[in-house]
Amino acid sequence: MVTGTAPPARTSAWRTVVGFGTVSLAADMVYEGARSVYGPLLAGLGASALVVGLVTGAGEAVALLVRLVSGPLADRSGRYWALTISGYALTAVCVPLLAVTPLLGGAGLAVAAGLILAERLGKAVRSPAKSALLADAAAHVGMGRGMGVHKALDQVGAFAGPLLVAGIAAAAAGALEPGLAALAVPGAAAMVLLLLLRARSGAAREPGRRTSSGTAAGPLPRLFWRTAVGSGLCTAGLVTFGLVGFHLVEAELVATPVVPLLYAAAMGAAALAALGTGVLYDRIGPRVLLVLPVLVAAVPGLVFATSLPAVVAGVLVWGAAGGVQDSTVKALVADVVPRERRATAFGWFAGVQGAGALAGGAGAGWLYGVSLPALVVAVLVVQLVALVLLLPVVLRAAPR
Numbered sequence: 376m377v378t379g380t381a382p383p384a385r386t387s388a389w390r391t392v393v394g395f396g397t398v399s400l401a402a403d404m405v406y407e408g409a410r411s412v413y414g415p416l417l418a419g420l421g422a423s424a425l426v427v428g429l430v431t432g433a434g435e436a437v438a439l440l441v442r443l444v445s446g447p448l449a450d451r452s453g454r455y456w457a458l459t460i461s462g463y464a465l466t467a468v469c470v471p472l473l474a475v476t477p478l479l480g481g482a483g484l485a486v487a488a489g490l491i492l493a494e495r496l497g498k499a500v501r502s503p504a505k506s507a508l509l510a511d512a513a514a515h516v517g518m519g520r521g522m523g524v525h526k527a528l529d530q531v532g533a534f535a536g537p538l539l540v541a542g543i544a545a546a547a548a549g550a551l552e553p554g555l556a557a558l559a560v561p562g563a564a565a566m567v568l569l570l571l572l573r574a575r576s577g578a579a580r581e582p583g584r585r586t587s588s589g590t591a592a593g594p595l596p597r598l599f600w601r602t603a604v605g606s607g608l609c610t611a612g613l614v615t616f617g618l619v620g621f622h623l624v625e626a627e628l629v630a631t632p633v634v635p636l637l638y639a640a641a642m643g644a645a646a647l648a649a650l651g652t653g654v655l656y657d658r659i660g661p662r663v664l665l666v667l668p669v670l671v672a673a674v675p676g677l678v679f680a681t682s683l684p685a686v687v688a689g690v691l692v693w694g695a696a697g698g699v700q701d702s703t704v705k706a707l708v709a710d711v712v713p714r715e716r717r718a719t720a721f722g723w724f725a726g727v728q729g730a731g732a733l734a735g736g737a738g739a740g741w742l743y744g745v746s747l748p749a750l751v752v753a754v755l756v757v758q759l760v761a762l763v764l765l766l767p768v769v770l771r772a773a774p775r
Contacts, residue, residue, distance in 0.1 A: 385515055385516060387512075388512040388513070388514075388515040388516050388521075389512075389516055390575075391508075391509070391511075391512035391572075391576065392509065392512050392513055392516065392521045392524055392525055393524070393528065394568075394572040394575075394576075395505065395508070395509050395512075395525055395572065396524060396525040396526075396527070396528030396529060397528060397568055398463070398565055398568045398569045398572060399525065399528060399529035399532060400528050400529060400531050400532035400535075401532055401561045401562075401564045401565035401568060402463055402466060402467070402532065402561070402562070402565040403529050403530070403531075403532030403533040403536060403642075404532040404533075404535050404536035404539065404558065404561035405466060405467060405470045405471075405536065405558045405561050405562045405565065406466050406470055406494055406498070406536075407532065407533035407536045407537060407638070407642060408470075408535075408536025408537055408539055408540045408554070408555075408558050408561075408635070409470045409473055409494070409536075409540070409555055409558060410616065410617075410638070411536070411537035411540060411541075411616070411620070411634065411635035411638035411639070412537075412540055412544075412551050412554075412555075412620070412631075412634060412635055413427070413430075413431055413491065413616075413617040413620065414427055414431075414616070414617040414618065414619070414620030414621040414623075414624065414634065415551065415620055415621075415624055415631045415634055416473065416476075416487065416551055416555075417430060417484065417487060417488075417617070417621075418621055418624065418625075419477065419551070420476060420477065420483045420484040420487055421483075421484050422484060424618065424621055424625070424740055424743055424744050425737075425740045425741060425744065426484075426740075427617050427618060427621045427740065428615065428617070428618050428736050428737055428739055428740020428741070428743070429736065429737055429740060430488045430491060430492075430617070431491075431615040431616075431617030431618065431736055432615055432732055432733050432734075432735065432736015432737055432739075432740070433492065433733060433736065434491045434492055434494075434495040435495065435610075435615065435728075435729065435732035435733070435736065436729040436730070436732045436733035436736070437492050437495040437496055437499060437729070438495035438496070438498040438499045438502075438725070438729070438732075439499065439610075439725040439726060439727075439728045439729025439730075439732055440499070440725070440726050440729035440730070440733075441496060441499035441500070441729075442499050442502055442503050442721065442722035442723075442724075442725035442726055442729075443722050443723060443725075443726040444722070445458060445462075445499055445500050445501075445502075445503050445504065445722060446503035446504075446718045446719045446720070446721050446722015446723065446725070447718070447719045447722060449503055449504040449507060449718035449719075449722075450507075450715065450716065450717075450718045450719045454504075455504040455505075455507060455508050455718070456504070456508075456573050456576075458500055458501055458503075458504040459501045459504045459505045459508065459569070460501075460566075460569060460570070460573070461497075461500055461501070462497045462498065462499070462500035462501020462502070462504075462505075463497065463501055463565055463566060463569055464497070464566060465493065465494070465496060465497030465500065466494050466497035466498065466562070467559075467562030467563065467565060467566055468562070469490045469493045469494040469497065470490075470494055470555065470558050470559075470562065471555060471556055471558050471559040471562065472490055473487055473490050473491075473555045474551075474552040474553070474555035474556035475552075476490070477551075477552055478552075499725070502721065502725065503718040503719075503721040503722040503725070504718055506705060506709075506717070506718070506721045507717045507718040507721065509521070509522070509525055510522075510705075510709040510714075510717050511714070513525070513706075513709070514709070514714075517657040518656070518657070518706040518709055518710055519652070519653040519654065519655070519656030519657040519703060519706045520653050520654060520657055521653075521706075522649075522653055522702045522703065522705055522706045522709075523649045523650045523651075523652070523653020523654065523656075523702050523703065523706075524650070524653070525702070526645070526646065526649035526650075526653070526698060526701060526702035527646040527647075527649055527650045529646075530642045530643065530645045530646030530649065530698065531646065532561070533639075533642035533645065533646075534639045534640075534642040534643050534646070535639075536558065536561070536639075537635035537636065537638040537639040537642070538635070538636065538639045539554065539557060539558070540554035540555070540557075540558070540635045541554070541632050541633070541634075541635040541636050541639070542554075543557055544631070544632045544635070545632045549630070549631050549632055551631075595712060595716060595719070595720055595723065596711055596712060598711045598768055598771060599708065599711050599712050599720055599723075599724070601764055601765070601767065601768045602704070602707055602708060602711065602724070602765070602768050603708075603723060603724045603727040603728075604727060604764055605668075605761045605762075605764035605765035605768065606667075606700065606704050606724070606727070606728060606761075606765075607727040607728045607730060607731035608668075608731060608757050608758070608760055608761035608764065609667050609668055609671050609696070609700060609731075609758065609761050610700065610728040610731040610732050610735065611731035611732065611734055611735035611738075611757055612668075612671045612672065612674075612735060612754040612757045612758050612761070613671050613674060613693065613696055613697065613700070613735070614674060614675055614678070614693075614735070614736075614739045614750075614754075615732075615735075615736050615739070616638055616641070616693070618736075618739055618740060618743060619678050619679075619689075619690065619693070620634045620638070622678070622679055622743070623637070623686065626681065628681075628683050628686060629683070637686075637687065637690045638690075640687070640690060640691060640694070641690045641691060641693055641694025641697070642694055643694070644691040644692075644694035644695045644698065645694040645695060645697050645698030645701075646698060647695070647698070648694070648695035648696075648698035648699050649698040649699065649701070649702035649703065652664070652666070652698075652699050652702070652703040653702055653703050653706065656703050656706055656707075660769070661707050661710075661768065661769035662769045662770070663703065664699070664703060664704060664707060664765060664769055665762065665765065665766070665769060666699065667696060667699050667700060667704070667761075667765075668758040668759075668761040668762045668765065669758070669762075670692055670695055670696035670699070671696050671754065671758050671761075672754060672755050672758040672759075673689070673692050674689055674692055674693045674696065674754070675689075675739075675747075675750050675751045675754050676689070676751045677689025677690075677692060678690060678693060679743070679747050679750070679751075705721070705724075707768075707769075708720055708721060708724050738753070739754075
């Protein structure tokens with residue numbers, strides 16, 4: 376840990392955690408509201424299942440791989456706030472522009488794909504810097520609890536955004552454009568809230584405010600790399616919701632306006648899973664994370680079933696797995712690396728996940744069109760490998 380830095384009071388730390396959670400709430404209304412209809416949107420623009428899998432998988436890869444640059448950049452430059460603000464701004468602008476893509480004719484699919492990738496780029500730019508700022512505060516209230524509360528607030532927005540899009544789509548006879556355009560409002564709110572949080576946070580982690588050693592260099596711990604690879608295999612096995620939404624519509628299990636409702640339910644499950652595993656992480660340690668590959672392995676057999684109740688159960692499990700992956704796993708990452716290396720670690724961690732997302736998105740899209748049983752078996756095998764990698768990590772690591 377860095378020395379010579381006065382720790383914030385517990386109350387101040389909670390204010391920062393809740394502040395970032397509120398910003399994420401508004402921002403998640405934007406990109407999760409859009410993400411809930413990526414499958415039907417792309418299909419309506421002429422995309423096949425393979426193209427949907429490639430675009431959504433590549434989007435997640437961009438959101439993760441670019442952090443290999445933005446994470447070390449944050450630690451070297453100290454510009455944590457600048458990177459956080461610019462990343463949120465990119466998302467707030469790109470998502471509402473998706474509303475115009477159905478009006479562009481043959482160019483609509485290419486433009487939509489570009490905007491999806493650009494929105495994910497914004498996520499990549501801001502995430503390591505924001506996670507480092509958040510971890511500083513969470514360390515004073517319990518890393519698992521802090522990350523869990525932030526993720527729960529984040530998921531409130533992820534729940535509300537798809538509901539907003541679904542409600543507007545239902546009122547517009549299934550058209551997605553008005554709902555996407557309406558996401559400009561929470562996007563603007565996220566930017567205002569973020570600037571207010573920055574103004575109240577003082578000069579912490581400002582440009583030029585280096586670590587006590589004056590450098591962010593040095594190798595990352597071996598436990599970190601095992602965590603990253605094991606978690607990356609979990610990401611590879613967790614099929615994108617774009618492909619799930621495509622299946623729901625193509626198999627005529629639900630109407631298009633219902634897809635974002637199911638996504639909203641998944642976000643609610645993610646919030647509960649983040650809170651529950653966050654509290655357990657602080658009480659019993661990283662062993663709670665062994666549930667992650669089990670959840671991921673159960674998803675494809677459920678979400679690609681022909682029975683709607685099974686699909687709904689699979690969507691909820693999908694959401695719970697994502698909630699654990701994006702909160703409690705990050706608590707473990709923050710605990711196994713030094714404070715001055717956290718943004719770099721979050722960047723490399725995301726990069727490994729990005730490789731898994733790209734391979735998993737393309738592989739799942741291909742196997743979906745070839746053999747659903749083969750897709751189920753492939754995910755199961757990958758998760759067994761992930762479990763083998765994560766087991767020694769959770770037995771050796773301990774919360775700080």
